[in-house]
Amino acid sequence: MDFFEAQDRAKRNTGKLVLLYALAVTGIIISIYIVTLILFHTQVSVENGVSLWYPGWLLTVSVLVLLMIGIGTVHRVSQLRKGGSAVAELLGGRRVNPSTTDSSERRLMNIVEEMSIASGLPVPDVYILDNEENINAFAAGFGTNDAAVGVTRGCLEQLTRDELQGVIAHEFSHIFNGDMRLNIRLIGILNGILVIHIMGMILMRSAFYSGAMRSRSNNKGNSAIAIMLFGVALIVIGYIGMIFGRMIQSAVSRQREYLADAAAVQYTRNPDGLAGALNKIAMKSKGAEIKDGHAMEMSHLFFASSFHTALDKLFATHPPIEDRIKAVAPSYGYGKSNRESRIRQQFQQQHVSGSPQGGGQSRGIGGHAAITPEVILAAIGTIGAGNLNRAGELLREIPQDLRQAAHEPLSAEALIYALLFSTGSGSDKKLPDWFYLDAGEEVGQETEKLLEQLKDADRNWHLPLAELALPSLRHMSKGQYQVFRSVLEKQIVEGKPGNLFGFALEKMVVHQLDTAFSDMKKPEIRHHHLKTLGKELSVLLSALSHASGTDTQQAWNAGLKPIEKIKPDDMELLPQEKCGLSELNHALDELTASANPVKKYVMSAVIHCITSDNKISTEEKELTRAISESLDSPIPLGAMG
Numbered sequence: 001m002d003f004f005e006a007q008d009r010a011k012r013n014t015g016k017l018v019l020l021y022a023l024a025v026t027g028i029i030i031s032i033y034i035v036t037l038i039l040f041h042t043q044v045s046v047e048n049g050v051s052l053w054y055p056g057w058l059l060t061v062s063v064l065v066l067l068m069i070g071i072g073t074v075h076r077v078s079q080l081r082k083g084g085s086a087v088a089e090l091l092g093g094r095r096v097n098p099s100t101t102d103s104s105e106r107r108l109m110n111i112v113e114e115m116s117i118a119s120g121l122p123v124p125d126v127y128i129l130d131n132e133e134n135i136n137a138f139a140a141g142f143g144t145n146d147a148a149v150g151v152t153r154g155c156l157e158q159l160t161r162d163e164l165q166g167v168i169a170h171e172f173s174h175i176f177n178g179d180m181r182l183n184i185r186l187i188g189i190l191n192g193i194l195v196i197h198i199m200g201m202i203l204m205r206s207a208f209y210s211g212a213m214r215s216r217s218n219n220k221g222n223s224a225i226a227i228m229l230f231g232v233a234l235i236v237i238g239y240i241g242m243i244f245g246r247m248i249q250s251a252v253s254r255q256r257e258y259l260a261d262a263a264a265v266q267y268t269r270n271p272d273g274l275a276g277a278l279n280k281i282a283m284k285s286k287g288a289e290i291k292d293g294h295a296m297e298m299s300h301l302f303f304a305s306s307f308h309t310a311l312d313k314l315f316a317t318h319p320p321i322e323d324r325i326k327a328v329a330p331s332y333g334y335g336k337s338n339r340e341s342r343i344r345q346q347f348q349q350q351h352v353s354g355s356p357q358g359g360g361q362s363r364g365i366g367g368h369a370a371i372t373p374e375v376i377l378a379a380i381g382t383i384g385a386g387n388l389n390r391a392g393e394l395l396r397e398i399p400q401d402l403r404q405a406a407h408e409p410l411s412a413e414a415l416i417y418a419l420l421f422s423t424g425s426g427s428d429k430k431l432p433d434w435f436y437l438d439a440g441e442e443v444g445q446e447t448e449k450l451l452e453q454l455k456d457a458d459r460n461w462h463l464p465l466a467e468l469a470l471p472s473l474r475h476m477s478k479g480q481y482q483v484f485r486s487v488l489e490k491q492i493v494e495g496k497p498g499n500l501f502g503f504a505l506e507k508m509v510v511h512q513l514d515t516a517f518s519d520m521k522k523p524e525i526r527h528h529h530l531k532t533l534g535k536e537l538s539v540l541l542s543a544l545s546h547a548s549g550t551d552t553q554q555a556w557n558a559g560l561k562p563i564e565k566i567k568p569d570d571m572e573l574l575p576q577e578k579c580g581l582s583e584l585n586h587a588l589d590e591l592t593a594s595a596n597p598v599k600k601y602v603m604s605a606v607i608h609c610i611t612s613d614n615k616i617s618t619e620e621k622e623l624t625r626a627i628s629e630s631l632d633s634p635i636p637l638g639a640m641g
Helices: 003-041 055-077 084-090 103-117 151-160 161-176 177-210 218-268 271-282 321-328 334-348 371-381 386-395 398-405 409-426 432-441 442-454 457-472 478-494 500-518 529-546 552-564 581-591 596-610 617-632
Strands: 125-129 138-139 148-152
Touching: 003 055, 003 177, 003 398, 055 103, 055 177, 055 334, 084 125, 084 138, 084 148, 084 177, 103 151, 103 161, 103 371, 103 386, 125 151, 138 161, 138 177, 148 151, 148 161, 151 161, 161 177, 161 218, 177 386, 177 581, 218 271, 218 321, 218 398, 271 500, 321 371, 371 596, 386 457, 398 409, 398 442, 398 457, 409 457, 409 478, 409 500, 432 478, 442 500, 457 500, 457 617, 500 581, 500 617, 529 552, 529 581, 529 596, 529 617, 552 596, 581 617, 596 617
Parallel strands: 125 148
Antiparallel strands: 138 148
């Protein structure tokens, strides 16, 4: 599946959401308008007798209803502005400490970290719903930078590792496909509709307990009865609104679950894992039910339906479990050994990202026949064959002390500094005095210790270690982050000139953390075509061409090839002094504010440029990683060889 198209498809689904939302609100307004005419007709009638058309009253009702729904929606969305972590906490989730020693929690963290390293996505925060004994999971957030993955206690206790991996892969698919942002908007909408029901409850209870019904005045008694009836009507209308809400959840959720299941099987190459998890849910009548009071409004977020009503057959948020099992493993439970043999053969022939296509027709990169610019571009937003295994091997190669450092808040900060020092100024040099003053004595000592451990470290460990540190770094205070950011920037300035790894690391960390510590989760889109980005594209492709280490002009021409028909007229190959790291940084900041089709062209140009000489150097990989991070276009582990 095309990553950029999937992201745009999720945005287009917002149009369907808006239409259904408008229908729901219109139905609520008309219902309340008619009820108020019946109950309070004398207050809105005119001398000409009974009529259902009172424009002034309709306007009043419309404004009041829109105000109530708007307040409910804005309130819930503001509650969730932190992204995935806010959703998880609203559901009663507990964030898993990355350094946990609990065996089941450690297994979960290993799976999530492997999936993140394999896909190129930032490691999300991980939550456990401790009070939920059934099997379920969710992914939530506004985007890849603030995503959170949550699982129930039942997932940890009842699923095998393969089954849990299948569930997590399913949730990662939702992250790739851009479903999460739409899901959070839907939560806000449903809460807005629910406000009508709550208002009805308040009116009915206040009228009942006010004592007005016991008044000797018939007028007061009649008014109390009318208010009670109006409250009952609002409760009923609120339920009707929830039916519309269920329709909205069903309309935007069901098909995406099939797609996420298919993607999970492709990522793990193990249909039995996902099918086994689904089967364990099916074995219980309420195998995925969530007890929390927010289960209904958030049902569309979950791996399986968290809330059941009589409307499930018409407006279920998820396909039937049995249908999902058949879709991913048609012969599940029948002739297991033969089935496994067929599955192995099938997956050797299909769905294996990176397998040779078209015999010898494709130009290979670095001796890998299957790695071409087209294959790398297609791999964005996926997890190719073998990536999970490779990610697992890489994590096992990294010494435990370094992995542990990435999981502790203070040492995670020191680890980022140590990674920069180890490549920027040499690990054999003493840390500068300014660093101890700016970062603090404790952080300085920890950095010095980690720098010693990184002396003989494999360069391939560096970026994964930084990714592992992100969850801990996200939980700094804003003040701590400002200090961390300023020290990081000073380190880049004071360090080795042209340090591409330092630039890549800084772009990756700062881009992710700026999003976490900012109320704005997405930059405003200013560029819908390449024509307005001539200067930025010139800087980007020129920097890559000079970093190629071979024929600069050849690399430049290769980068222009995929955008030849739509490139800006003012593009030119710049001298090296005009496309340094500072200029590149500014260019990437502007390119970030591009629509997905533009980002796809930019990434295509970048990939063609770095592969022009049929090999990709370590520096080119790191620079491309910085670009992909800035553009929120994750390139999976091993896609570039």
